[in-house]
Amino acid sequence: MAATMNRVFRPTSSYSSLFNQLIKIRPLSTAAVTSSESLNTSSQSYPRADPKPRNVQWVFLGCPGVGKGTYASRLCSLLGVPHIATGDLVREELASTGPLSTQLAEIVNQGKLVSDEIIISLLSKRLEAGESKGESGFILDGFPRTIRQAEILEEVTDIDLVVNLKLREDVLLEKCLGRRICNQCGKGFNVASINAEEKNGLPAMSMAPLLPPPHCASKLITRSDDTELVVKERLRVYNEKSQPVEDFYRSRGKLMEFDLPGGIPESWPKLLDALNLDDQEHKQSAAA
Numbered sequence: 001m002a003a004t005m006n007r008v009f010r011p012t013s014s015y016s017s018l019f020n021q022l023i024k025i026r027p028l029s030t031a032a033v034t035s036s037e038s039l040n041t042s043s044q045s046y047p048r049a050d051p052k053p054r055n056v057q058w059v060f061l062g063c064p065g066v067g068k069g070t071y072a073s074r075l076c077s078l079l080g081v082p083h084i085a086t087g088d089l090v091r092e093e094l095a096s097t098g099p100l101s102t103q104l105a106e107i108v109n110q111g112k113l114v115s116d117e118i119i120i121s122l123l124s125k126r127l128e129a130g131e132s133k134g135e136s137g138f139i140l141d142g143f144p145r146t147i148r149q150a151e152i153l154e155e156v157t158d159i160d161l162v163v164n165l166k167l168r169e170d171v172l173l174e175k176c177l178g179r180r181i182c183n184q185c186g187k188g189f190n191v192a193s194i195n196a197e198e199k200n201g202l203p204a205m206s207m208a209p210l211l212p213p214p215h216c217a218s219k220l221i222t223r224s225d226d227t228e229l230v231v232k233e234r235l236r237v238y239n240e241k242s243q244p245v246e247d248f249y250r251s252r253g254k255l256m257e258f259d260l261p262g263g264i265p266e267s268w269p270k271l272l273d274a275l276n277l278d279d280q281e282h283k284q285s286a287a288a
């Protein structure tokens, strides 16, 4: 499916206030929804406001380590929309001394998902803060991760496109284990040099490491949930809870599957092509 790249899309609602409204209207703790029920709940209508032009509202799906953050943030720079990663929101909360911090640390370090209530509350706050600064549009990364999150998002706003990034699972594990973050500037790198051979019909794949510049090299840290045991659990949880979200969007004709052919130099230009986007600056610097 090729996306139409007009910068201005359909009318939208004021999504952040609607998130809050929805939480009030339908208490999340009592609204246990199964995936089969979830496709039949459209009879209840929620207000959609403000028919005015807006920017893209996209979602990035994909397993841990696939590169959602990397590609979503590049596209955000290109399109001038905020990159909103719920994993980052969780980590910000973890780093604070707020009451949620200890509870979240336990969940995240076991590779489990944070509750829908908590994640929607963090996302609502982030969207509201952005809205008050005049942000328009977004690329969501790591949300929705459950059918219920997808349903709620569908009820409060129009998602234009869902990009599903895909990579073979052994490479995902290696990529997660090679991930590093500069604890000063916050940029992400990857020290893994991947050379996966052809296996069980999966094509061979090579990815060069994404090494930090000298001023970051001594400040690299590893996420506490990027250990082999926890990554394997996150992959299991993804297959159980998040893969159904792919079907949710596929059935609505919004899913664009994208098999990553390799690292950034090979994948970025192909992703731009698939999205009908052009980016001279990034094309030239893709290999940098």
Ligand SMILES: Nc1ncnc2c1ncn2[C@@H]1O[C@H](COP(=O)(O)OP(=O)(O)O)[C@@H](O)[C@H]1O
Binding pocket: 063, 064, 065, 086, 087, 088, 090, 107, 108, 111, 112, 113, 114, 115, 116, 119, 141, 142, 143, 144, 145, 146, 149, 225, 234
């Ligand atoms: N939408 C979400 N729903 C529930 N938990 C989430 C969500 N987004 C992030 N988290 C929590 O934050 C952790 C880190 O998220 P993220 O950085 O997106 O990791 P990943 O590399 O697994 O994609 C997840 O393992 C999960 O515990």
